Amino acid sequence: MMVKPKTRIPIPKRPAEERIKDFNEVAVGYTEKEAIEEASRCIQCPDKPCVAGCPVGVDIPRFIKFIREKRFEEAYKVIKERCPIPAITGRVCPQEKQCEKMCRLAKIGQSIAIGALERFVADWAEEHGIYIDKKPDQQIGKSVAVVGSGPAGIVVASDLARLGYQVTVFEALHVPGGVLVYGIPEFRLPKKIVNEELKKLKDIGVDIETGVIVGKTVTVYDLLKEFDAVFIGSGAGNPRFLNIPGEDLGRIYTANEYLTRVNLMRAYMFPAYDTPIHKGKRVAVIGGGNTAMDAARTALRLGAEEVYIVYRRTRREMPAREEEIANAEEEGVKFLFLVQPVEFLGKSKVEALKLEKMRLGEPDETGRPRPIPTGETITIDIDIAITAIGFNPNPLIPKTTPEIKTDEHGRIIVDKEARTTMPRVYAGGDIVVGEGTVIEAMGWGRTAARTIHKDLTST
Amino acid sequence: MMNFEIINRKNLTEGIVEMDVHAPRVACAARPGQFVIVMACEECERIPLTLVDWSCRGGWIRLVFQEVGVSTYKLGMMDVGERLYHVAGPLGNPTHIDKFGTVAIVAGGVAIAAAYPIARAFKEAGNTVVSFIGARNSRLLIYRDHIAKISDEVHISTDDGSEGFKGFVTQLLEKRLADGFKPDLVWVVGPAPMMRSCSVVTKRFGVKTIASLNPIMVCGMGMCGACRVRIKNEIRFTCVDGPEFDAWDVDWDELLHRLSAYREEESYALKLFLESRGIKVSR
Ligand SMILES: Cc1cc2nc3c(=O)[nH]c(=O)nc-3n(C[C@H](O)[C@H](O)[C@H](O)COP(=O)(O)OP(=O)(O)OC[C@H]3O[C@@H](n4cnc5c(N)ncnc54)[C@H](O)[C@@H]3O)c2cc1C
Ligand SMILES: Cc1cc2nc3c(=O)[nH]c(=O)nc-3n(C[C@H](O)[C@H](O)[C@H](O)COP(=O)(O)OP(=O)(O)OC[C@H]3O[C@@H](n4cnc5c(N)ncnc54)[C@H](O)[C@@H]3O)c2cc1C
Ligand code: SF4
Ligand code: SF4
Ligand code: FES
Numbered sequence: 001m002m003v004k005p006k007t008r009i010p011i012p013k014r015p016a017e018e019r020i021k022d023f024n025e026v027a028v029g030y031t032e033k034e035a036i037e038e039a040s041r042c043i044q045c046p047d048k049p050c051v052a053g054c055p056v057g058v059d060i061p062r063f064i065k066f067i068r069e070k071r072f073e074e075a076y077k078v079i080k081e082r083c084p085i086p087a088i089t090g091r092v093c094p095q096e097k098q099c100e101k102m103c104r105l106a107k108i109g110q111s112i113a114i115g116a117l118e119r120f121v122a123d124w125a126e127e128h129g130i131y132i133d134k135k136p137d138q139q140i141g142k143s144v145a146v147v148g149s150g151p152a153g154i155v156v157a158s159d160l161a162r163l164g165y166q167v168t169v170f171e172a173l174h175v176p177g178g179v180l181v182y183g184i185p186e187f188r189l190p191k192k193i194v195n196e197e198l199k200k201l202k203d204i205g206v207d208i209e210t211g212v213i214v215g216k217t218v219t220v221y222d223l224l225k226e227f228d229a230v231f232i233g234s235g236a237g238n239p240r241f242l243n244i245p246g247e248d249l250g251r252i253y254t255a256n257e258y259l260t261r262v263n264l265m266r267a268y269m270f271p272a273y274d275t276p277i278h279k280g281k282r283v284a285v286i287g288g289g290n291t292a293m294d295a296a297r298t299a300l301r302l303g304a305e306e307v308y309i310v311y312r313r314t315r316r317e318m319p320a321r322e323e324e325i326a327n328a329e330e331e332g333v334k335f336l337f338l339v340q341p342v343e344f345l346g347k348s349k350v351e352a353l354k355l356e357k358m359r360l361g362e363p364d365e366t367g368r369p370r371p372i373p374t375g376e377t378i379t380i381d382i383d384i385a386i387t388a389i390g391f392n393p394n395p396l397i398p399k400t401t402p403e404i405k406t407d408e409h410g411r412i413i414v415d416k417e418a419r420t421t422m423p424r425v426y427a428g429g430d431i432v433v434g435e436g437t438v439i440e441a442m443g444w445g446r447t448a449a450r451t452i453h454k455d456l457t458s459t
Numbered sequence: 460m461m462n463f464e465i466i467n468r469k470n471l472t473e474g475i476v477e478m479d480v481h482a483p484r485v486a487c488a489a490r491p492g493q494f495v496i497v498m499a500c501e502e503c504e505r506i507p508l509t510l511v512d513w514s515c516r517g518g519w520i521r522l523v524f525q526e527v528g529v530s531t532y533k534l535g536m537m538d539v540g541e542r543l544y545h546v547a548g549p550l551g552n553p554t555h556i557d558k559f560g561t562v563a564i565v566a567g568g569v570a571i572a573a574a575y576p577i578a579r580a581f582k583e584a585g586n587t588v589v590s591f592i593g594a595r596n597s598r599l600l601i602y603r604d605h606i607a608k609i610s611d612e613v614h615i616s617t618d619d620g621s622e623g624f625k626g627f628v629t630q631l632l633e634k635r636l637a638d639g640f641k642p643d644l645v646w647v648v649g650p651a652p653m654m655r656s657c658s659v660v661t662k663r664f665g666v667k668t669i670a671s672l673n674p675i676m677v678c679g680m681g682m683c684g685a686c687r688v689r690i691k692n693e694i695r696f697t698c699v700d701g702p703e704f705d706a707w708d709v710d711w712d713e714l715l716h717r718l719s720a721y722r723e724e725e726s727y728a729l730k731l732f733l734e735s736r737g738i739k740v741s742r
Contacts (some may be wrong), residue, residue: 049564090686216550248694276721395681396681
């Protein structure tokens with residue numbers, strides 16, 4: 001049978017000229033009609049190749065079938081069997097590298113917009129007050145401490161609370177959510193959505209205590225005295241530096257500082273909020289990942305006239321989500337490819353950035369072509385620079401708990417089932433993989449919850 | 460659970476407030492030399508303040524701060540019974556306390572309070588503690604009785620000569636060193652320019668010096684890099700690698716210019732804030 005595949009229904013977005021004037025969400029999401037139409041394109045492959053692309057194994061064809069039948073509540077329940085925070089993953093998963101990449105239609109036309117459909121269902125459920133998170137009727141009488149409230153910690157807490165564990169989440173910052181609140185901007189993931197998900201966590205009986213820095217306020221040893229098990233999901237929030245001359249000039253930010261000031265501290269509302277930020281007219285963002293895209297698009301929204309992404313390879317090698325690269329392009333971010341920063345110039349504040357031109361060579365250990373210096377340089381005038389060249393794992397907990405072994409990159413070593421080298425201590429998410437994704441961190445959370453349950457009930 | 464209620468508050472002198480806050484977890488973990496990140500309100504900045512004293516049994520921590528900008532003014536306006544929005548800590552590494560012999564404590568302005576728990580710990584470890592405290596004038600010499608109680612000697616300076624030596628506290632230290640005073644260690648805290656001159660002086664006399672740095676911070680936990688300083692030409696984060704470093708290794712120029720990064724925004728915000736409260740200050 002030959003069917004000419006219909007084209008994908010694009011997810012509606014606000015026009016670029018309008019959206020760069022504020023921090024409201026860029027994509028507005030499908031209407032019911034659009035969702036049903038998109039869902040109808042799914043050919044319901046019996047072998048479900050798409051599911052294999054999802055790190056938490058959402059039963060994609062089954063929820064899509066329910067959408068087609070207008071049974072949105074059932075669709076929601078299907079997603080929730082596997083993914084506790086679909087409103088978030090539907091928005092931020094790199095679908096083109098995961099579920100949508102494996103979609104059979106991707107080979108013959110355009111893959112189903114799985115992320116957009118997932119988001120539609122989650123938003124619909126929220127709008128219609130569908131609540132399926134319930135406090136379990138029975139407690140197991142065991143308790144677990146979760147360190148860090150990013151996606152990894154959220155899933156561990158949610159899974160274990162549902163099984164009847166008493167769970168306490170300890171978060172260092174004043175609001176829970178990890179990168180979802182301090183890193184990913186409002187225009188991509190409204191904080192309201194993260195708060196709703198966190199509220200559900202509280203509804204099922206999870207305690208969240210903010211302002212507790214494990215390793216400082218309490219140690220892992222203290223926690224082991226109070227709790228039956230400890231999960232560490234402290235993330236990879238330790239920014240790297242270029243280590244080039246001029247990097248300590250004024251107005252050079254790490255992306256984490258820049259994004260934290262804007263997202264967590266709301267510097268874009270200064271002086272109604274007290275935390276200031278330099279807005280700048282000509283901004284260079286160094287890096288090619290999600291963090292770099294977020295920083296660049298934030299700079300535009302703060303009023304910059306020219307924003308450059310400075311990346312040492314080409315567009316094809318950029319690790320950012322495809323959708324966000326396209327959004328950044330639409331919004332007028334300029335991309336400088338095949339250039340590597342060699343020096344920041346300026347007296348006390350940064351005034352220019354010197355770049356060396358690169359060309360692509362043989363693949364390196366990551367499989368991407370290695371950039372090779374050409375010796376030729378260019379200089380661009382800037383008044384703000386933001387470095388987004390990656391993170392190292394947060395060293396605080398391993399440093400204060402030598403029993404927890406790390407590898408040469410500082411990542412906590414775990415077995416396949418998320419056990420660390422210290423008894424009763426588990427870990428997952430970015431602290432284990434380095435820089436991963438939201439859904440990968442959640443996948444780790446799920447694995448850890450399963451292992452913790454197994455270990456605590458088998459003895 | 461911590462509720463961050465203010466359980467005591469007093470003005471030590473004009474513009475300097477002492478505040479006790481209910482924060483049992485912090486109080487039980489605190490060690491000399493550590494600090495907390497404080498937010499007075501939800502819209503407020505996260506600001507670092509040194510732990511001046513604490514009681515695990517009483518569940519409280521003591522902060523002493525000077526009203527210099529919006530955040531510290533807002534904090535200063537809060538009263539007993541009100542709750543701070545957020546307190547996180549203790550942060551930073553504790554002071555390395557050991558028996559060195561004679562330790563000179565050098566502190567200026569509001570930082571005299573921050574020096575107190577450290578001086579006390581050095582004393583308790585069996586050191587001879589010689590304190591040098593200085594302020595703009597005698598009224599601003601806070602915590603002098605505290606310092607006196609745990610010091611073997613106290614030397615006082617004021618910029619205007621209203622008490623003790625007339626001049627900067629670092630000049631007073633220099634004078635004593637020139638007179639033959641030979642401490643085994645100098646420990647200094649205060650405004651960055653003062654710490655820099657202290658470092659210059661002690662280097663000349665060859666006395667190892669530890670400085671407690673006070674850069675601008677946002678996260679306080681090693682995540683943002685706002686507090687980065689150059690130590691022996693390497694990037695270090697004050698909040699997790701410090702706050703104390705060997706004073707001779709610090710790139711003071713960098714610290715000073717990074718500290719002034721938001722001066723315009725800060726004074727603009729302060730002006731707006733004070734006007735909105737109908738407060739007039741001449742600065
Ligand atoms: C700007 C940015 C944009 C991104 N965009 C995307 C995207 O679009 N899609 C995607 O899939 N991924 C994206 N990522 C990656 C993704 O956010 C991370 O992989 C994911 O958040 C990792 O989750 P986690 O739970 O391991 O850690 P985190 O989200 O980092 O959370 C860790 C939490 O632990 C807390 N913590 C740390 N140390 C301690 C301690 N000692 N005690 C108590 N609490 C502690 C931290 O404050 C933090 O809240 C992005 C990352 C960044 C920085
Ligand atoms: C580890 C550490 C411990 C500290 N402990 C104390 C303490 O115990 N008591 C206390 O009063 N202050 C302390 N500080 C300084 C305190 O954090 C700042 O005074 C405060 O952040 C100022 O906030 P603001 O909004 O009121 O003023 P801002 O509007 O931010 O600044 C107003 C003025 O103060 C200056 N200023 C800003 N930050 C600092 C700073 N870090 N050091 C010196 N001057 C600054 C500015 O340049 C400006 O002139 C500490 C700082 C650090 C890093
Ligand atoms: S959770 Fe992410 S990867 Fe899985 S189906 Fe949803 S969007 Fe795709
Ligand atoms: S692979 Fe694509 S078309 Fe097939 S079931 Fe999955 S989503 Fe539907
Ligand atoms: S204040 Fe954020 S890294 Fe030190």
